[in-house]
Amino acid sequence: MKTKITVIGIGPGNIGDMTSNAIDALRKADIVVGYKYYIPFISPLLREDAVVIQNGMKQEQKRIEKAFEIAETGKDVAVISSGDAGIYGMAPLVYEMLRERGSDIEVEVIPGISAFQKAASLLGAPVGHDFCVISLSDLLTPWAVIEKRIKGAAEADFVTAVYNPKSHGRYWELYRLKELFLEHRDSATPVGYVRQAGRDEQQVTVTTLGSFDPEEVDMFTVVIIGNSQTYRFDGNMVTPRGYYGSETQENAGVGQSIMIESFRTIERELTDPDIPLGRKWPLLHAIHTTADFDMENIVKVDEGAVEEIYNALSSGRVRTIITDVTMAASGIRKGALERLGISVKCYLSDPRSIELAKKSNITRTQAGIRLAVSDHPEALYVFGNAPTALMELCTLIQAGKARPCGIIAAPVGFVHVCESKHMVKPFKDIPKIIVEGRKGGSNLAATLVNSILCWPDAEQLRPGRDV
Numbered sequence: 001m002k003t004k005i006t007v008i009g010i011g012p013g014n015i016g017d018m019t020s021n022a023i024d025a026l027r028k029a030d031i032v033v034g035y036k037y038y039i040p041f042i043s044p045l046l047r048e049d050a051v052v053i054q055n056g057m058k059q060e061q062k063r064i065e066k067a068f069e070i071a072e073t074g075k076d077v078a079v080i081s082s083g084d085a086g087i088y089g090m091a092p093l094v095y096e097m098l099r100e101r102g103s104d105i106e107v108e109v110i111p112g113i114s115a116f117q118k119a120a121s122l123l124g125a126p127v128g129h130d131f132c133v134i135s136l137s138d139l140l141t142p143w144a145v146i147e148k149r150i151k152g153a154a155e156a157d158f159v160t161a162v163y164n165p166k167s168h169g170r171y172w173e174l175y176r177l178k179e180l181f182l183e184h185r186d187s188a189t190p191v192g193y194v195r196q197a198g199r200d201e202q203q204v205t206v207t208t209l210g211s212f213d214p215e216e217v218d219m220f221t222v223v224i225i226g227n228s229q230t231y232r233f234d235g236n237m238v239t240p241r242g243y244y245g246s247e248t249q250e251n252a253g254v255g256q257s258i259m260i261e262s263f264r265t266i267e268r269e270l271t272d273p274d275i276p277l278g279r280k281w282p283l284l285h286a287i288h289t290t291a292d293f294d295m296e297n298i299v300k301v302d303e304g305a306v307e308e309i310y311n312a313l314s315s316g317r318v319r320t321i322i323t324d325v326t327m328a329a330s331g332i333r334k335g336a337l338e339r340l341g342i343s344v345k346c347y348l349s350d351p352r353s354i355e356l357a358k359k360s361n362i363t364r365t366q367a368g369i370r371l372a373v374s375d376h377p378e379a380l381y382v383f384g385n386a387p388t389a390l391m392e393l394c395t396l397i398q399a400g401k402a403r404p405c406g407i408i409a410a411p412v413g414f415v416h417v418c419e420s421k422h423m424v425k426p427f428k429d430i431p432k433i434i435v436e437g438r439k440g441g442s443n444l445a446a447t448l449v450n451s452i453l454c455w456p457d458a459e460q461l462r463p464g465r466d467v
Contacts, residue, residue: 005068006107009022010042010082012118018112026046032054032078037057039080084117094465119194119222120386121195123204124233134146159224161224162222181209191206192205208225278306282451283307295435300432309431324368326349327384327443331450332446336454353371365385385411406452407431408432
């Protein structure tokens with residue numbers, strides 16, 4: 001019968017966190033080899049006649065060599081490893097030495113609770129979705145490789161557990177990790193760290209990535225950085241797996257589900273994810289419609305504009321939306337209009353507009369706005385094509401003839417476009433969304449209106465209820 005080396009994961013340091021298999025193996029062990037710091041954790045489980053062989057830090061290879069020497073004399077040996085023996089533990093070293101020596105000794109690995117698992121349980125449920133574990137120790141891995149892995153984890157939105165975050169000689173690496181993560185994560189991303197997890201000296205802290213202070217961490221600490229979906233709840237960190245959300249999303253229908261996932265993707269890729277929701281909501285709609293992340297630079301939303309316009313429309317105070325062209329009107333969701341009891345009108349093809357345009361030598365869109373203002377001076381005015389129509393509205397506002405509840409200024413083109421958008425800016429009392437510069441379009445104007453009509457869905461980031 002072959003002699004055996006049993007590699008036992010003893011957990012983070014508390015007998016209560018050991019598996020029953022690990023406890024059973026320790027109670028049966030004749031000879032135990034391990035790091036001297038961990039021996040006291042398991043001593044109560046060992047037989048009185050068990051032989052204990054221990055040595056210090058950075059002597060891992062000598063410990064395993066000793067275990068093989070004993071096993072090769074025909075005696076079974078237990079090798080202890082903190083946490084899980086296969087995660088930064090002794091199991092890989094045992095197998096490497098087994099191959100190198102060409103030994104026929106049997107190896108059994110008994111898993112244990114890893115330090116990051118114990119830390120996660122104390123922090124709530126931070127590793128509920130895809131995660132990775134990175135060690136900052138560069139004793140055996142070049143820092144260039146470690147930094148590459150950090151960047152990959154940050155970019156891929158992994159929940160990330162950090163082992164060996166700091167030591168007396170390694171004081172700057174954790175600062176660099178924080179810097180790299182802030183390039184890809186919101187500063188409000190939850191971060192938790194646990195010192196001496198499962199031991200008498202245990203300390204648990206939950207903070208944010210922006211507020212995280214590496215000076216509060218030492219070599220006995222495990223740090224866990226949340227992903228873009230992680231949130232803080234009742235002092236805990238929670239990373240949803242998606243079960244709850246998927247049930248809710250199933251009720252949304254295929255079209256809305258696709259929009260929800262698209263919006264989450266866009267939000268993760270924003271340069272500044274911390275912008276106020278009143279600006280973020282229409283911005284997400286704009287990027288979703290155009291696939292143009294330059295919208296983050298050119299979509300300007302007056303403070304409180306979305307809320308004010310929505311309140312005017314949903315309260316019944318204003319029941320009409322005016323568009324400069326029919327294409328803009330066609331892009332506004334009919335379901336949302338019916339839900340709120342709102343009508344959309346475009347006067348472009350009205351015979352009166354055609355006659356007025358010829359008579360006054362103005363564009364038909366200008367004429368249409370003049371007629372619209374006479375009928376609906378307080379409507380929401382939406383421009384996605386014609387800068388002359390927007391300029392006409394500005395003139396009528398100055399003359400005291402128009403009092404819009406809001407303006408969507410997104411005409412597109414090269415002549416008078418920028419000027420028309422500048423003209424509307426001085427009207428501080430009128431809530432506005434302006435697409436700066438030459439960019440714009442009827443589809444963009446319509447989606448900005450749709451963002452207003454579904455404003456109550458913004459906080460849950462659930463667009464497209466009327467799709």
